[in-house]
Amino acid sequence: MPRARRSTRLTGGRTKYTNDPFEIAGVSDDSDTNQRKAARKQAAASDGSSDEEFEVANDDNQDDEEEDEEADDDEVEEEEGVASEDDNEEGPRKVAGPRRSKPATTPAFSMRYHKTQGTVSLPKEDTHSRGTYSSIDHMGKKVHLRTTFGTDERDLLSIVYARERWYRGVDSGFPTRASLNEALDLPDYGYGLSFGVEPEEMRRERTRGWDWYYDEGQGGRLRKRQRLRSIEEEAAYRVYMPAPKQKKHTVLMGPVDDQKTFSVGYHESMNFGDAFDEAKVREKAKPSGGSKGKDAGRKRKTREGWILNMGQKVQGMAWAPNQPGLTQYLAVVAPISKEEKERHPDPFTDHGAPAFRSSAPYPCALQLWMFKAEKDESLTKRIDLKFQPRLRMALCTKWGDLRRMAWCPMRRDPREEDDEDTLKTVGLLAGIWGDGYMRVLDVKLSRDPNKVEYYEVQSPVFEAKPPSTVCTCLTWLSPSDIAVGCANGFVAIWSIIPSQSPYPYFYQPIHSTYVLNLTSAYPTHAHLIATTSMDGETRLWSILDPYKDMVESNRMRVGSAHLSYSPMLQAFFSSDENDFARLLAVRRFFTTTAVARFQSTVSSLAPCSTWHPSTLYGCTNGAAVVTNPLRRLLHVKEKQWQQTWFTHEWARDEDPDSPGISRFHDGYRAESISLLRNMLGDRKMVNGVMMITIYEEKSHVTALCWNPNQTCAGWAAAGLGCGLIRVEDLAT
Structure with a gap:
């Protein structure tokens, strides 16, 4: 029987030494956290959405993020809201509890809530945003596709067409002849062969675009x-x-x-x-005539x-x-x-x-x-x-x-x-x-x-x-x-x-x-x-x-x-x-x-x-x-x-x-x-x-x-x- 995995977390409370005068005066991080939560709710209300819709959008993004987090055990162990195994090897495994909010020492980029439309809801204290997701943020596959290729269906359909043709493991290096020959057989979703450009525009460039010549x-x-x-x-x-x-x-x-x-x-x-x-x-597949291929x-x-x-x-x-x-x-x-x-x-x-x-x-x-x-x-x-x-x-x-x-x-x-x-x-x-x-x-x-x-x-x-x-x-x-x-x-x-x-x-x-x-x-x-x-x-x-x-x-x-x-x-x-x-x-x-x-x-x-x-x-x-x-x-x-x-x-x-x-x-x-x-x-x-x-x-x-x-x-x-x-x- 394989040995159970043991947690590397320290048990018990940690000794903390501080000379922070604000903490001695009773001004703690909890008050700052409450102010930030209020600012987020106010920002969500200004967008015309209720608090419930704001929570639903966050839950959708959280589900997408969990898809990526399950693929990396190291990142899962570092999450605050996931319980680890007991220090005793023979003891029962603890059940994961609800996810808790991260401490106030989390970097600023993690405090930004992402909407499913691809926008970022910023607190009032944030004065600058690039306008798109940061590359170091955790995001789901759907959000990753939208931020990498765009929200237009022409861009998404063209990359879906490329994925269906070239996502095979055998095509990880050289292109295979079978995949090259599928260009006329697989559905192109309307924009696959034109890379997201309107096919009519490509046709005009091949014809009328050379009229001057x-x-x-x-x-x-x-x-x-x-x-x-x-x-x-x-x-x-x-x-x-x-x-x-x-x-x-x-x-x-x-x-x-x-x-x-x-x-x-x-x-x-x-x-x-x-x-x-x-x-x-x-040996190739037999053509319609019943005879074998030339090769x-x-x-x-x-x-x-x-x-x-x-x-x-x-x-x-x-x-x-x-x-x-x-x-x-x-x-x-x-x-x-x-x-x-x-x-x-x-x-x-x-x-x-x-x-x-x-x-x-x-x-x-x-x-x-x-x-x-x-x-x-x-x-x-x-x-x-x-x-x-x-x-x-x-x-x-x-x-x-x-x-x-x-x-x-x-x-x-x-x-x-x-x-x-x-x-x-x-x-x-x-x-x-x-x-x-x-x-x-x-x-x-x-x-x-x-x-x-x-x-x-x-x-x-x-x-x-x-x-x-x-x-x-x-x-x-x-x-x-x-x-x-x-x-x-x-x-x-x-x-x-x-x-x-x-x-x-x-x-x-x-x-x-x-x-x-x-x-x-x-x-x-x-x-x-x-x-x-x-x-x-x-x-x-x-x-x-x-x-x-x-x-x-x-x-x-x-x-x-x-x-x-x-x-x-x-x-x-x-x-x-x-x-x-x-x-x-x-x-x-x-x-x-x-x-x-x-x-x-x-x-x-x-x-x-x-x-x-x-x-x-x-x-x-x-x-x-x-x-x-x-x-x-x-x-x-x-x-x-x-x-x-x-x-x-x-x-x-x-x-x-x-x-x-x-x-x-x-x-x-x-x-x-x-x-x-x-x-x-x-x-x-x-x-x-x-x-x-x-x-x-x-x-x-x-x-x-x-x-x-x-x-x-x-x-x-x-x-x-x-x-x-x-x-x-x-x-x-």
């Missing part, structure tokens, strides 16, 4: 601005692309106890499935995907949206080496710090690589490993390194004009170049899929630069509007539609110094923008009134350059100085929720997908980690799981002409890591001293991205500091 007046003038000059392949490789090494890149992949050696040359690709054993795919009984490799060699560090990477077919395009930027840049003189050397001024006009190339998906009846497609990835286009410039780039993510329905055009439209791509300008390119390809095109960009469809500063980051707000962060702390918003005024219609100081990153809460709250700065501040503000409608999160000692918004979760993702992944809900932006913990500094963050809630982080130790924070967002006491996609290690070779040796580790299990921010038991603490490991720059995961198209929503790409790119279908 197809208009012969505005769209025609925009397209005429872009001028491209065709160049030879030899000139593109010699001037604009990194010089290849004499030897190939050595790659070690496979199971830990049986890794195989591969060699990948410059601009070559390798199917790393050859390094793994075969695994039989589970029934077919053997596949344990891991399948591609490794590409770019020759230099992968600076940026992004999948092209609005590609519903089997062909997918990946935009990649690999700048030239430091030795090659020394050949070009820098005229701005004496003009201040490099980050706050324009750089030399270094040559750079934007590469567009083509991939194929398998033909399958399933909604979510796999990567076609029979099709070798190939370079489709190279857009060469002399504006410095392409530091940031982003495709226009707004959906666009296909039109007849697209088929009538002699060129195939890929999309609008905006970027920040080293000279400090923000430019937009209209990327189009020839109809011949076997042709490789090389162009020198002489002028884009749009370019802009604020005076006396440089652009640092950008994000799309609509099919025609772009927000840009600047080195002086300002944020500018331009419309790329041709007009007589070249100035931004919004240019306001949001931070006091360098803006590291910014992103919009599109489409749920398209007028809200979150920004991070070098001063460690993370702010959420409204374009309508950035001075009044602004809220700040916890300030960090080191600014975070990573920021992304998930419309499915209605929250922003970022990182902090302690190697934690943090989540900031739109309606609780002033608080931070840790959702993952890493062994090294965060070096990259993939833009959140609109088809699943999994978030992908890259670290300086070469690890790519994925996590699904939905369970923790809905209930803060849920265990948070994370899973490592792969770990990359790079080592130098004895030969100086060799690009080095890379080794990949795969097959990690999902794990639940403590997210407590305490120093006790920290892996970085050695003899009471915080240790920080510095890793090789070529081991870093420098770029990550999910495929934004629904048919390939499980595809992910990771760019490394050594120049390798790993593309894999992570839908299990």
